[in-house]
Ligand SMILES: Nc1ncnc2c1ncn2[C@@H]1O[C@H](COP(=O)(O)OP(=O)(O)OP(=O)(O)O)[C@@H](O)[C@H]1O
């Protein structure tokens with residue numbers, strides 16, 4: 015679904031991505047983990063074209079992301095920190111995205127509003143929404159259309175336990191319908207519960223890229239958390 | 251094309267919803283009416299109105315334009331995750347701001363002027379179109395500033411200084427220059443320097459229209475000697491278009507490469 019070849023990105027002098035080679039398997043959930051500042055968000059933004067990379071290539075199906083922008087209609091994106099125009103109401107933002115969507119149908123709208131109990135917030139201005147509610151708005155926007163690829167940057171950070179479970183169920187449901195996922199997360203237990211593949215980024219390089227089960231087996235540990243910690247110790 | 255229309259429409263709705271632009275429109279209507287009522291002499295009315303249209307309007311254009319763009323950061327981030335070209339978004343942002351300004355100018359100054367019957371329609375048209383071009387120029391400069399300067403207060407400071415320079419400092423410099431070198435044949439240089447500055451050019455172009463060139467001192471006289479009224483119109487229009495196009499394009503190339 016997504017192929018990333020030899021990707022480099024620096025912000026000024028700061029080298030953030032240093033030769034990333036990666037692919038997201040179709041119909042699978044790839045979890046992307048790594049310490050703060052290791053370049054996870056930057057990598058996701060490169061895929062979306064929000065950030066321009068210095069070198070390398072990103073293909074989505076066979077679309078080169080640098081040469082065409084229409085591929086973005088294949089993607090549902092949930093940013094790490096959703097920032098929305100403060101003078102707009104939640105419903106206006108949803109409508110705006112629907113209007114700009116190249117005639118995609120917002121098939122999941124009612125379902126999502128229901129799932130996140132969002133009805134009471136629709137007519138509130140963004141500046142009056144709580145952090146978690148904004149996060150829910152981001153989730154609604156990401157899942158509004160039936161997309162082939164979902165890029166979720168720490169989707170459950172800041173959500174209460176119920177909303178967290180809701181998002182996890184949503185991910186599993188869409189995956190069963192055949193969607194591909196790239197999910198950035200720091201919650202290794204959570205990752206283990208729903209993801210198929212693990213990508214570990216350390217200082218802009220990929221140090222682990224493997225199916226989660228295989229990775230745990232090779233380290234001989236009980237679960238992903240222990241396996242990752244063990245792996246990092248060996249690295250040092 | 252359709253997307254451009256949607257973004258533009260969305261931004262216009264947003265601007266019109268902010269009370270700010272409504273208040274400004276009524277302020278303009280009021281001021282223009284008062285000027286007409288108390289002056290009642292066409293050339294004096296024009297001179298007073300020119301202060302508003304060629305000095306105040308550009309200031310509002312460049313300041314409000316910068317604030318608008320800094321405030322649009324979230325909107326830009328949101329829209330860019332959708333299948334939309336950056337050029338479409340950038341143009342939409344520009345049109346979404348410039349169109350309300352055009353409406354404000356027409357309603358705030360044009361309507362009272364037309365209603366008063368004091369000034370011939372041809373001159374009103376000229377005054378309005380020149381003012382609109384100037385606003386576009388200053389909005390375009392605002393786009394240039396905000397794409398390069400991330401920090402808001404610095405950006406607004408620079409916007410103000412640019413306005414100050416083009417409106418006041420530049421003229422002082424011209425005056426000094428023509429005074430210091432009055433013994434030399436510098437008419438052509440002065441002429442060129444005047445044409446380069448969009449505000450000076452706008453002023454002269456209007457004043458020449460009703461033979462008040464005397465009020466312009468040396469530059470006006472020079473302008474009249476060298477350039478006929480119709481050529482003056484063409485030159486003004488062309489120079490103003492260049493002034494819109496250049497900052498807008500440089501801003502666009504930066505915007506295209508920006509990381510969000
Ligand atoms: N727009 C930007 N301009 C300059 N530097 C940036 C920009 N965005 C990110 N960085 C820097 O790039 C590095 C990687 O940031 P990134 O957001 O990709 O990390 P991350 O892996 O997502 O971290 P976290 O787990 O904290 O979300 C950091 O050092 C950050 O300071």
Ligand SMILES: [Mg+2]
Nearest residue numbers: 054055056094
């Ligand atoms: Mg991040």
